[in-house]
Amino acid sequence: MAESIVGAISSHLDCAICYRRFENAKCLECLHTFCESCINSVIDTAVDSDSDDLYLTENCVRCPICREETNYDQGKAETLRPNLLANKLIEELKRHEDSESTKELCKEHGAEKKFFCEKCGVLICSECALCTHGKHTFLIKNVEDASKAKVDGMVKLMSKATMWMASHQEFFMDYTKKKVEGNKRLDDISEAIQTSSSTCLKLLIDMINRKKENLMTKVESNRSDLNEAVDNILGPVVEAISDVSDEIECAEELLDSSDPKEVVLQYRDWAKRLLRGIDQQIPSDMDATQ
Template sequence: MASSINSHIVDITTCAICLEKLITPKYLPCLHTFCESCLHTYISAGIEKGKKQSIECPVCRTSLSAPVDNCSSEEWVRGLPLNFLIVGLLEKEKVQNPQKQCMVCQRMEVHSDASFVCTDCSDLLCPSCVKHHTASKLLCDHEIRPVEEVVSDLKTLKTFKNKCTEHKSKELELFCNDHETSCCSMCVSIYHRKCEKVVAIEDAASKFLASNKVADLRSELKKVDCDVKAIISNLEMQAGKLQTQFKDQQKELDEGFNNLVTMICNLKEKRTSEMLKHYNEAKDEIDFLKLGFENIDKKIKNEKQILETCVAEASETQVMLEVQKVYRNMNGHKSFISNQSANIKEYNLSFMKTDISRHLEKAFEIVYEQSKSQTTVKSCCTSILAVNRFETISGLNSSWSSKGVYAICFWMSQDIKLHGLLSYGCVDGQSICKVSATLKHNMRNLVVTSKHLDSRESELGLLKINFPEPVKLSAHTKYHVVVDMEGPSYRYGMNGKSKMVQNGIVFNFQNSKYSTHSTDTNSGQIPGLLFSVS
């Protein structure tokens, strides 16, 4: 778990523009964070190109309007909020760094080892700077602690200072429940004097975390992310279908025009141009929609990283603040999905076959149709089940010939959706091997897919080979799963069963005519299937 958390921190503290550690991190309304200097350069470049009123987020392409008309890049960037979560993570990283340098001395371009930390300034200090720090009237009440003590204190490391964006020198110490916003003492005295429910921000954070809002947000993000990915997958399928139609129809079109030779060369060019135009229009529409949902996916990925990092690394206060930011973006995601899903269409690209001798001018006229897609956004609640036909698996010192084709035949007592199949990892537990899987019915390939299996990702020796999309299978109909395995030797299953009952569904297995190696009902490869109930 620690390595997973650290990988999140590496990603979230890296600027997507310069690909270096964030310096003065500032975030956009979409919650993507960049170095202040990188944003300044990026905005300046946009202004030079004439885009004075808005820019796009470099990651998700969300549009951001200038705060005021004729705003300079310096003013624009200066007005963006500082990401205190990232600031805190970077400060924590400095404290935990084995090479601890005094930050005050560094600013004066002097190198000295730090042995203390000011928890108020978040500065590493050498003994000399500690004396000056405690002697200052402005800083004498700051808490100074030994570095070793702070590094071992997880609570201190998770305490990030949050400054008021309006009153820069003030910390966010209070929370107004009437307006559901954090504020400093100055904000309370100016804007919240009549508010009745102003409490300490720590108390508000404790109450906030006692609720289910973090869990609810995590669940909502997961559902929305799943919806976006499903739509992207559907758009990719539409693009593939459109491309296949284009290729197939163009081939027939070429064959027809070749019979007419020079008489219809000009007409061929016209029709091909029409079809290509419609293809490009449809492809552009799909790509545009797909890009929009991919950008939402990037936002959600970033928000998920922010959420998980906060929960793991931040204080209760910071968790509350960051969750609120993400919540404010949720409606935008949902609205985008709702609005843009309505724009998804079904495309059909073909041409009208005509009697050339009678209707030469209308020969092979392009038929281009658009219709509303039947795709609907559904919550990601489908339970994917697994059936494993083997009782035991070979030991690490046993192997199975990796080169060859393995297959098994199966049928079920009721209709299912097949999502993929189970496979074994390599014997050495380290190798990455290529596997090609095919689902067959009556000599016809229903699905063909390839995957590189990483044995390090296996669970109890098993790995998943997911199909691009689930396939509906009919009850009492025989199907064959065929796997072509490459790479080092694989583990294999033993003590197989020819009949299994999973979730009330009876699965039958028998030897397949497509297998060229020793996979059968008793032992071998293809241990199981991944399915859901139709």
């Protein structure tokens, strides 16, 4: 019974390309499973022959069973999703086959372990079933029945997991697409902001430069008016200072001459010129602002 179950499971773990048990099982998008090396062989053969049967375009291949298209990366089948459940079942089958080659005997009673205790999760012989595990009567099954139940459970879980993987893969692809589209929209918004900011900045700079030119023109105009006004005020002052300075130099020359006659003769005219010069008043602030 156990061997027929194992054979039934094993038949579902054969590759449809090489007709041997899967080696490093890989899934296509359609969830059909093949050996990694077999998928690579199909790809290489199709590329070399430029066949339209399996090979479509670069990095794209059709399933040998249903012809659904599957994309792959530069690493070929190595980048495809592994069929974890199939690989795990193959490991379990190999372990079962290895155990069958050497039957496990009970160390205590020397009999073959043909039963499985669900309570303890161990293989036991018939003597252990009656003695050590006597209280677990309703939880003890022969290995074949226990194996069939486990295999049925594994198949159901494998089917459930396969459906889970398909739905989650679709979810992943959907949100990956949304992510790309969202980033594209954000890129467009960013570009629009950059363009708008540059335009506004240019207009602002032009406005500031025009304002600057107007202000500088006013400053230079005020500077010219100020200099002209001050020069008009200082002109007579400079002339008066020069006249008074000349008269002082004239007086010093008279005093240095030690000629009393010359002093007496020139004093009157010199005094009039000096007094005329020093009679000029310093302009007031009002004069400076007019």
